[in-house]
Amino acid sequence: MNLSRVAGAGVALLLLGAVAVAQEPGKRPSPKDKCPVCGMFVSKYPDWTATVAFQDGGLAWFDGAKDLFKFLADPGRFVPGRKATDVRAVTVTDYYGVTRVDAKEAFFVAGSDVFGPMGKELVPFGKKTEAEEFLRDHHGKKILRFGDVNRTVLEGLE
C-alpha cells in the first residue's frame, strides 16, 4: 500500500473540512431543516437562525439562541448520540445585520421587548456597542456572554 497516497487523501479530507467550516456562516437552512429542540421549521425565521456544527461535519439548525443553548446544555437529550464534546462551532444571527456570527464571541441581550419564534429570546449581537444600544431601545435587562448563559438564565426565558 502506498503510504504517501493515504496521507494525501487524509490531507485532502482535512482541506475539505476546512472549506466546510469556512462556508458555514453563509449557509442557509433548507425548507426541511427543523429545530431539534422545538421541532419548528428553521428556514421561516432567517433573522433568528442559529447553528451547531459537529466534529464529524454534521450541522444542526435552531430557530433562536434560546433553543441553541437548551441544546448545548444537554445535546444527547435532543439528538441521540450527540455529546457536548462533539460540538465544533456555534453561530447565531446578529439582530441588526441579519448575518451569522460566532456565538462564542457574541453578546446576548435578555429581557427585551423583542420576541422570537419561541417567545422570550436572547437577542444576539456581534458588537458590544450594538448590544448596549439595543438594550436601551428595547428595554433589555442585561447583556450576557456565551459562558454566562446557564440553567437559571434559560429558566427565566420560559
Place this chain on the structure above:
Amino acid sequence: MKRLHIPTWLERQRYLLDFTLSSLGRRKGKNLALTALYAMVVFGLASVLMYTQALRGEAMRILEGAPDVVVQRMVAGRHDLIPADRVERLSRIRGVQEARGRLWGYYYDASAKANLTFLVPEKFWGKAGEVVIGEGVARTRLAAPGEPFPVLASDGSVVILKVRETVPSPSELVSTDLVLLSEPDFRRLFGVPPDLYTDIALTVPNEKEVPMVAAKIRGQMPDSRPITRAEIARTYEAILDWRSGLVVLVLAAALLSFGIVAWDKASGLSADERREIGILKAIGWDTSEVLAVKAWEGAVISLSAFLVGLLLAYVHVFVTSAPLLTPVLKGWSTLYPSFRLTPTLNPFLVSTLFLLTVVPYTVATVVPAWRAATTDPDAVMRS
C-alpha cells in the same frame, strides 16, 4: 328474443340529461333570458374581483423591489428636497445597513402630452448626455436608440440628450414611462443643487427593527417623514379595498334583484312544471329520477351562465383592460401612472364565485321539485 338492456348509472344520467335539455328547449326564450341575466351578474362580480386582484398583484410586485424605508423632508407639510449630509447621518442610525440619496421626478412632456418619470438609477450604465427610456416613452416620442432626445430644462433652455437604449423588457410594468439618466444631467435639467436629493432610501436588514429606525429618524430629524414599506403596502391595500368595496356595493343591488328573480323562477314551480312532474310520476318515474332531471336543469343553466360570465370577465379584464371598471377603480395618478395587468386566474376566486352562484341556484331548483315529486301524482296533476 331480444334481451332487455338495463342502462348503467352513467347511461341513465345521459338519458336524463338528454331529456332535461329537450325540456329546457321547450321553454327556450325564458331559459335563455334567465341564463343571459345570470351570466351578466357573474360577469360583473368576476370582473371586479379579478381586476382588483390583478391590481393588488401588480402593486405587491412593485413593492417587492421598494426600499425598506424612504425618508423625505417636509417643509410646511410639503415634500421638499433633502440635504445630502443626512445620508451620512441616517446611515449611522443603528439597524440601517445602507443609506442612499435618490434623485427622481416627473416631467411633463408637451409634445407627447404625457408625464414622464425621470430617475437616476443607483448605477447608471450610460455616459453623461445619454438616456435610457421605457418602451412607452419610445412609442410616444418615436425615439429609437441613437436618436436625439430633447428635454426642456428648468431654466428654459433645451437640452438635447441621446437615447442609448430602451429599458430591457421584464420590468415593463413600471418602466413604460421611465427615463433613466445620469446624476449631472438630472441636476442640470431640473436645477437641483449638488447638496440636495429628492429623498433617501434606507436598507434595514431586520424587518423588526424598522419601526424603531423610523422612530429614531423622527426624533433626530423632526422635519423628515420616514415612509416604511409596510405603510406603502397598507395604503395600496386600503385604496384597493375601498374602491372594490364601492363597486361591489353598486353590484349588490343587481345581485339582489337577480337573486329574487332566480329564487322565484327556481323555487316556485309553474303549474306547467308541476303537471310535468305529475305526468312523469304517473308514467312510472321514480322520485329520484325527477330530482335528477331538476338538478340537471339547474346545473345546466347555472354552469353555462357561470362559464360564459367568467370567460367574458376574463376577456374584459385582461384582454381589453377593463374599460367598464377603469373610471371607478383606476384613479391612479397619485400612485402609479400606468398599469398593465398580468393575466392570472386565482383558483380560490373561481371556486368562491362558483360556490356563491352555481351551488345555491342548483339547490334552489331541486328543493321545490322534491316537494312536488314526493306528493301523489294525482294530487299534483289536479292542483
